[in-house]
Amino acid sequence: VPFKQVDDLSHDSLVRRAASLVTNSSSTFLSQTTLALIDAITEYSKAVHTLISLQKRYLASLGKLTPAEEDSIWQVIIGQRAEVNDRQEACRRFESTWFTAVKLCETAAEAAYVSGAEHASVTVRTNIQLAQSQVEEAQKISRDAEKKLAETKVMEVERMSENAAALESNTEEEMPEAYLRED
């Protein structure tokens, strides 16, 4: 009987150790995906801010540019929009990996708990919470950037219609002259 007891204990302890290893590697995987996601969100936010400043510069110079200058600024803006889309796509990709990592850590925490590795279970749960708060922080920054971009869009529409109105009145004023010249 004592031999069997030792045998039993050793199975338990091997299972417990293996469960601890899983929580360690799951935590590593979570922190890697968290870093990747936060970097992706940061790069995306930066790209959005660059787009905002480009659009603001364009709006500020509306009516003061030659069509060639306007066109070259538009090329830059279009390029930056593509950059924003690429960055957003990267965010989505890393976000899906990150969600899987969170799910994995939750399963690892459960496995550790069931195996009697309570400490490892608590550690991995703490890591999940930490990762979640870090990602939320980064997402707040990117949401702020998106809000500012939306505000710029509103500003753009206003300035464009102002400009169009100005152009129209210019055209109307110029019209008679041209008409006269033609005549």
Next chain:
Amino acid sequence: VPFKQVDDLSHDSLVRRAASLVTNSSSTFLSQTTLALIDAITEYSKAVHTLISLQKRYLASLGKLTPAEEDSIWQVIIGQRAEVNDRQEACRRFESTWFTAVKLCETAAEAAYVSGAEHASVTVRTNIQLAQSQVEEAQKISRDAEKKLAETKVMEVERMSENAAALESNTEEEMPEAYLRED
């Protein structure tokens, strides 16, 4: 732009490596829990077979034993029944850990796949299948043992009622003699 691309690639490769680590440790956890479960099932099956042979020996010797001998055999049988229950309890415990390990490996396989570590994903899925077939094999053996135990129970009931009938007819046969002596 080339710098950013390298940065991106390195995140991807770090995530992929971390995912591979998780599949490795999950596979280790699965194999430890599989070994523990199979050992538990084997010990349980052995305990059931010991109980069966004890009960068969008891039935074979029915009517040939003194009450003291019968009592001591019963003590052994009761002890063995407790052993069987303990072993079954151990099976249930390791089975629940094992189910968690399978679930964990499935999540790890998914995480590896999402992270682009397809090879690691396939490996862990193969390990799941292997573990499942090993456990099924062991469970088949324990189910056979349980079936035999149930058959012994039927045999026991039959022998007990035969014995009771024999005892009764003995008592009936002896009755007149005792009656005559009394008279």
